[in-house]
Amino acid sequence: MSDKKNTVFLIVQDNEDARPIIEAVEQDNSAVNIQYQPGLVRMEAPGRLIVNRETVEEEIGREWDVQELHLVLISLAGNVDEDEDKFELSWH
Secondary structure (H helix, E strand, C coil): CCCHEEEEEEEEEECCCHHHHHHHHHHCCCCEHHHHHHEEEEEECCEEEEEEEHHHHHCCCCCCCHHHHHHHHHHHHHEECCCCCCCEEEEE
């Protein structure tokens, strides 16, 4: 049974701009659970979830600024650690 109080999540819009982010999260987070709902995608993981700039860039074929995540962001849970290379959620 998972420890729900240790779960972090990221919810983004379900649109073309978010799809490379979703794919990158799936590649870089082996324990991620992705739930597609009408108009949004919820990505949750125990303890830690990361969006790597480099992985998103590979998906879209261009440079990507981590700040672009905020254009599709709906909600999140966890402490944010963000810099030019990553957007990370954790409870640590």
